[in-house]
Amino acid sequence: MAKRRGAATAGVVCEYNPFHFGHARHLGKTREAGAKRIVCVMSGHFVQRGEPALFSKWARAEAAVRCGADLVLELPSADAMRSAEGFAEAAVTLLLAAGVDFLSCGSESGRQEEILRAAELIEGEAFAARLTELVRQRIPYAVARQQALQQLGGDASLLSAPNDTLAVEYARTLLRKGRAGALHCVLRVGAQHDQAAADEGMPPSASVLRGAFHEGYLPTLLEGVPAPARPLFASEAVRTGGYALLRMERALLARLRGATEEELQALPDVSRDLSLRLLRAGREATSLEGVLDGAVSRHFTRSRIRRAVLRLFLGLEDRSRTPYLRVLAMNERGREILHELRGQASLPLVTKPADHRALIAEEARVGDLLGLFAGEVLPCGEDFRQSPVFVR
Numbered sequence: 001m002a003k004r005r006g007a008a009t010a011g012v013v014c015e016y017n018p019f020h021f022g023h024a025r026h027l028g029k030t031r032e033a034g035a036k037r038i039v040c041v042m043s044g045h046f047v048q049r050g051e052p053a054l055f056s057k058w059a060r061a062e063a064a065v066r067c068g069a070d071l072v073l074e075l076p077s078a079d080a081m082r083s084a085e086g087f088a089e090a091a092v093t094l095l096l097a098a099g100v101d102f103l104s105c106g107s108e109s110g111r112q113e114e115i116l117r118a119a120e121l122i123e124g125e126a127f128a129a130r131l132t133e134l135v136r137q138r139i140p141y142a143v144a145r146q147q148a149l150q151q152l153g154g155d156a157s158l159l160s161a162p163n164d165t166l167a168v169e170y171a172r173t174l175l176r177k178g179r180a181g182a183l184h185c186v187l188r189v190g191a192q193h194d195q196a197a198a199d200e201g202m203p204p205s206a207s208v209l210r211g212a213f214h215e216g217y218l219p220t221l222l223e224g225v226p227a228p229a230r231p232l233f234a235s236e237a238v239r240t241g242g243y244a245l246l247r248m249e250r251a252l253l254a255r256l257r258g259a260t261e262e263e264l265q266a267l268p269d270v271s272r273d274l275s276l277r278l279l280r281a282g283r284e285a286t287s288l289e290g291v292l293d294g295a296v297s298r299h300f301t302r303s304r305i306r307r308a309v310l311r312l313f314l315g316l317e318d319r320s321r322t323p324y325l326r327v328l329a330m331n332e333r334g335r336e337i338l339h340e341l342r343g344q345a346s347l348p349l350v351t352k353p354a355d356h357r358a359l360i361a362e363e364a365r366v367g368d369l370l371g372l373f374a375g376e377v378l379p380c381g382e383d384f385r386q387s388p389v390f391v392r
Contacts, residue, residue, distance in 0.1 A: 009337065010035035010184070011100030012069070013091040013170065015043040015080075017053045017210065018233055019063040020225050021203040022106075022188070027068035029186045030104040037333050038104075040064055040072045041094045043080035044363060045370045046314070048087050050306025052243035052373045054210050055236040056382075061328035062389045066228035071334030073098060074326040076363045078316045081307045083269050088169035092177070097347045098325060099340065102182045105170055108161040110187030115164065116180070118154045119171035126152060140298040163188055213242055241375020245306075248313070248373055249288045255313045256282035256291065267311050268318040274300050278308060314366050324359050326350040329389040353384050360384075 010030045016023060030038055042064065044057045053060065061072035079090035095103060107115065121127050127148055134144035146156035158164045171183050189202070204212075204224050212220035218237050222230045236242070245252075256278065264275035274295070281294030288309070295305045311317075325347050327338065341349055350356045357364075364383035371378030 008035070009037045009039060009100045011092075011095035011098065011103045012038060012040045013075075013088070013095070013103070013105065013166070014040050014064070015047045015053065015206075016040075016060045016064055017043070017047055017206055018055060018221065018225055019060060019067060019229050020206055020209060022205070023064070024067050024226050025189070026104070026106055026186050027064075030184070031068070033102075033104065033184050033186075035102075035104065037070045037337060038068065039095060039098050039100055039334075039337060040069045041075050041091045041098075042072050042328065044074045044077050045367050046077040046081055046310065048080055048082070048084075048307075049303045050081060050308075050310050051245040052370055054213065054242050055233055056240065057328055058386055058389055059232045059236045062391060063225070063229035063232050065329045065331050065334070065389070065391045066232075067226045069329075069334075070331055071098075071327065071337050072329045074328050074363070076323075076326075077314070077366045078311075078362065081311055081316065083304070084165050084169045085172075086268060088166060089173050092170055092173040094325060094347070096177060096179065097345055098337070099345070100182075102184050103170055103174065104184045104186060105167050106163045106188040107167050107185040108164050108188050109158065110185055111155070111158070112183065112185040114155045115158060115167045115185060116171050116183060118149060118158050118168050119175055120180075121149060121152050121154045122168065123172055123175055124152075142301075143298075213237070214244060240378065243370060243373040245310070245373065246288065247375075251372070252288055252309055252313050253282065253285070253291070256309055259312055264308065264312065266317045267308055269304060270308050274304075274308065278305070314369055316362075316366070324348045324350050324356070326353070326360065326363075327388040329391065331391045335390070351388055353386070357384065 012030065027038060042057065042061060043053065045052060047053050057074060064072050073094055075091050075094065080087065082090065092103065130148035130151055131144055134147055135141060146159045149159060150156040158168055167185055174180055174182050209221045209224045222234060225233060259279065261275050261279060264270050264278055265272060277295040277300065281291045285291040285294050291309065292302050292305055296302050325345055327350065330338065348359060350360060353360055360383060367383040368380040371380065
């Protein structure tokens with residue numbers, strides 16, 4: 001894509017679970033596009049696919065700053081564990097509040113103009129009418145969105161690849177906020193989400209690295225991340241054993257078995273149909289995988305079901321706004337950004353968590369529960385003890 005003249009600060013939405021060579025490439029390409037400073041909004045304790053992040057948010061944020069970012073802000077778990085639309089809305093809101101000039105995102109296709117056109121079509125009244133008509137025909141929502149977009153002359157394939165789908169959602173949010181031209185797409189290369197490598201010599205994906213770690217191959221994970229991140233993740237592996245969803249399988253099942261239909265429907269992205277499927281699966285299944293198998297359908301993906309079960313356990317009901325800018329890590333350029341934001345940001349700026357106990361109380365409570373997903377149970381209170389990491 002063309003270099004953006006005069007665009008000093010770029011925003012990136014990320015999870016860095018874990019940070020790997022593909023992420024480093026993306027940050028480098030973002031610099032080439034004209035970014036003098038990069039602000040990342042990163043998922044906190046839990047991630048969008050409905051599970052705990054492998055390593056702590058502070059270790060992942062520090063790795064990002066050591067490998068090319070300047071400032072890392074937290075996307076709270078309640079926002080991170082949303083559908084693509086809700087995830088994108090919350091993350092872009094934070095980045096704009098942080099004053100970024102443009103948003104840089106990965107894309108399987110790299111077709112920025114088509115992504116922007118798809119966003120414009122989806123935001124239109126004609127798309128809403130087509131989508132409603134298709135959903136009434138009992139066509140799965142994701143398929144109905146693709147068909148509606150195709151019927152209006154858009155490229156439906158953009159809604160079938162995860163990074164392209166998120167790019168469309170970022171573009172939609174930017175459109176609604178009057179920043180339509182602020183999207184910059186970087187072509188994604190290397191392994192896709194479940195591939196060991198796309199081509200010979202290409203690095204593995206984050207999901208492959210996580211899988212290797214959970215199977216006991218820490219060296220494989222460390223080989224797949226940039227050198228500055230290796231000691232951070234090696235230390236986290238010793239400290240926590242890596243967070244894993246299945247360590248709390250029985251607790252998740254217990255919470256689901258004790259849930260009511262009303263509790264489930266209070267969660268975001270949970271319809272009455274899904275709540276009934278979850279209740280039935282929760283009473284019949286003897287494992288979390290069994291719950292997923294029992295509730296999954298053409299209409300409900302495994303990620304959506306995992307998010308619902310985990311949000312139920314964590315007590316995360318819907319929330320209509322993203323309440324703060326919490327700093328996780330920064331370098332000197334990041335400190336400059338914070339200095340510029342003080343007194344000007346449209347959201348509260350959190351650099352001393354102990355001074356904002358009420359504001360971050362929900363995420364701190366979620367962090368206390370995260371300690372149960374570690375290899376050995378960790379004590380509570382880390383969210384209030386941990387200050388932002390400064391990288392010199």
